[in-house]
Amino acid sequence: MKTISYAVDKVGIAVLTIDVKDRPMNVMTAEFITDIAAAAEKIATDDAVKGAVLTSGKDAFMAGGDLKELVQVFEKNASTEEIYGWCRNVQQAYRKLETCGKPVAAAIAGTALGGGLELALACHYRVVGSDPKIKLGQPEVQVGLIPGAGGTQRLPRLLGLEPALRMLTQGNSVSPQEALKLGFIDAVVEPGQELEAAKAWVQQCEEPMAPWDKKGFRFPGGAGLMNPNAIQTQMVGTALLQKMTNHNYPAPIAIMSAVYEGSVLPVDKALDIESKYFTSVLMNPVARNMIRTLFVNKGAADKLVRRPQGPAKRPVTRLGILGAGMMGAGVAYVSAYAGMDVVLLDMSAANAEKGKDYSRELLQKRVEQGRMDAEKAAAILEKIQTTENYEDLAGCELVIEAVFEDRDIKAGVTAKSEAVISDDAIFASNTSTLPITGLAEASKRPEKFIGIHFFSPVDKMPLVEVIVGAKTSDVAIAQALDYIRQIRKTPIVVNDSRGFYTSRVFGTYSKEGITMLAEGVKPALIENAARHAGMPVGPLAVTDEVSIELSYHVLKQTREALGDEYVESPADQVIAKFIDELDRKGKKNGKGFYEYPADRKKHLWGELSSLYPPAAQQPEAEEVKTRLLYVQALDSVRCMEEGVVTHPADADIGSVFGWGFPPYTGGTISYIETIGLERFVREADRLHEAYGERFAVPEKLRTMAKKGQTFYEMADKSARQSAA
């Protein structure tokens, strides 16, 4: 056994220490599965062994499935039989442990997730260290999967349907104390005592059987369609699940079904049901999309996969922020939180102090919620120095400007900063729309000038878009990325262009929605179809939230900058009308495409239907969805074609984490790959014909479709070539 060390102690307890080599955490590799089955067999057959304890040779108990392996399953076109067989194999190994006839306990001193927790659930007893940082849960659903090693069967048999379904369909993990309260672990002990406690239990265990293997087992809270609790839970649960997933995610409903169908069967049959649902979910491209983008590629981005190797790592200790508005205030908060000294500069110290209030409020909330002690909060706040004085920027390794989106203002603050900061300091602009190369013209050291584009609200949004100007150096890129890692956000690196990647492509979404309004598509249909397609907010609502005024400002600026090259969109006239004629600026001003009554929820402005009378023939919701998603996907391809985005993973991560492109798609590029390039091109050609130029298929995409290529395949190929 390579992944499990097996040692029998003096009293006949076999201690199985799991340690999957070459992996930071224990994961269920093929070797591990063979080993655990062999270990179970050994425990069952060795007469000298009285019982067993499972523990980990690493900090964490076990992280679960090997996602990097699982993501390959889809690409490799594994057959139904193969996946089902693999899953049954795991289940049978765990089941063997559960039915070995001798007491088996799990001594859990660190995080146990997914298949790791499922292994613990297949033991007869679970004791966990009292460290609140330990996470216990079944997070499979968050990467588009379902538990496949008994989680959907054992957890409900321990907790009852409702609490188990909540854990399984939401994928949230809990602390040892919470797990004890819920009832899926048996004891919490002082850290370090787990193994002893487990051994002690093994020695006194008289009936080494899972509750569901004992005669007269009753499902906690009842199960089946003649049980009122179960009916209610399943009926309401299924509705809430549809509300949450809009029928876009196969995993949550597969979990609900596996739990229900399994709940009325004996456990062996029930496990079989689970493995069939696991198989169908793993074979669905949504699982591939979610694992690839949300786990594998996001993980790589977090570890700075795009960082130039040359420049030495240099953490930011002192950060300057220019402009204490909403963005500046947010950047100050996340940076101070990450331990940097922050100089928050605004026109007046009073303004800067107002920006600091943002951190004050957030920290106070954390203290009130008991998530931070007051001392630590005070120390973080202390790190933010407010000022109106550029001299205070001295010593900053990085300065980020977040002043008004105006080239002249930005040029002014750039010059003032550069007069103070050291030669090797990096100057970054948090512009969301203005090209970096142009802004860098105001810098006397454009190689140290870079774009670091945050999303609002900064403390909640996980993505940061790094924009490389024509003259930006590798050092600046490396420094920007090192900083982003410090504040624990996910970076993508893009090349300069108007709106870069995220603002540019996202703009196509709201514009398409507004265009449909102008065409006479019912506004409710536009908004609902967008949400049903998986976008977090409808295009009209989001334009209100960003502010129609801002859209108008960007539009005018772009039109001015591009001159004759500017392509008018039917949405432009709508936006102009809302500002120039209707004075409806958006949510902030209490009126936009929506009305915002004080006493109830916002609703679409009733006059929309007189301004843009609904056409007699309304499109199918599917058509609206297709337009809204295709327009974004196509512009993402253009970004790749133009070299704005260099890797499909960046396009995917940027779209999902930057503006909420639906995670089930895996991002704008994975969306195309899911549909299939050939079919996507055919459909885009139809949309081009029907709705105009913005749906024109980029040549690169047409060629790839013809050759049967995919974006990821090409990226892998070119990565291999440059490595060679």
Add this chain to the structure above:
Amino acid sequence: MTDAYIYDHVRSPRGRGRANGALHEVTPIDLAAQMLVSLRERNDLDTAALDDVVMGCVSPVGEQGSVIPRTALLNAAYDECVPGKQLNRFCASGLEAVNSAAAQIMAGQSDLTIGGGIECMSRVPMGSDSGAMHADPAIAYKLYFAPQGIGADLIATKYGFSRSAVDAYAVESQKRAAHAWDSGYFARSVVPVVDHIGLTLLEKDEHMRPGTTADDLAGLKAAFEIPGQQAGFDAVALQKYPDIERIDHVHTGGNSSGIVDGCALVLLGSREAGESQGLKPRARIRGFSSIGTDPTIMLTGPVPSAEKVLKRCGMSTADIDLFELNEAFASVVMLFMQTLEIPHDKINVNGGAIAMGHPLGATGAMILGTVLDELERRDLETALVNLCIGGGMGTATIIERV
């Protein structure tokens, strides 16, 4: 084809479907048996001549289980040669049972039958039989299941029936029902229910609230707002109806059908079978049809089922003197009137389930009887009886006097 004639019908008064309801102490078997006894005695029926008794029941479990008509027949001391069968077409079960009993005659395979239905909702609550449609996650998901009240509110939203409009409909239902009772229009067919020592338990529909005003109703809470918004059903329904911004919850306990206990029976036979029993036919079953529509909005079956049966009978709405459409929810009837342009004074002329209640399995047979009595009272010829049904179905029957 043999013609199927209606010779008689009886119904129980409808008891409040709660613990304080007058019929709560009566077992379903006893209630059905009392109606069977009454039908036999009123018509001096030789029960051995009966070929079949078909009864609708929506929750055929517990004391309504095990083929309730057969058990009730034996309990009512009908000749033991009379078989019984129970069927379920949700809210139209009672009408479907009549159609089914008539169909046997029309097909020439039976001569004399009874169709009807029963539901003691105070004793076997709605939903007692459960079902995959709403409780099996895979099925509820696939079908975009939402409870009927959500569908009723969705109809109101989609077709523009405001809260005050549905309330006004309900006030009228109460008014018509009270007037019909006061004028004795139901006297011929309602059979008082007694206890086993012979004391009368109930003579009149108990659910009614005569004198209800629009103001009274305006104060009631929307019944489906919480399940709609908090349990996610509005969101589910809007995934099927994405051109609606939000569902306006207008239905309350006051403008929806009441939960009640009740039973109704209809005696059917061929002309010869009636003659041999010395009975005079009162009406002929002209035709019937059932249909399925979208299960999510669920309650839009009545228009297409009416159109289907009219076409089958070679008739149009103009050929129908009176319409009877179960008042499951006000919006259901209002949509029917709006779509087929039926004037309010031709439909549910003596009120309906909003005022008097909807004993699920029995209602279809009950309203068929009610409208036959009214055709006779007004000396009119034809009526179309119709119900909206769970799962998106619709069942309609046309009768004509002879």
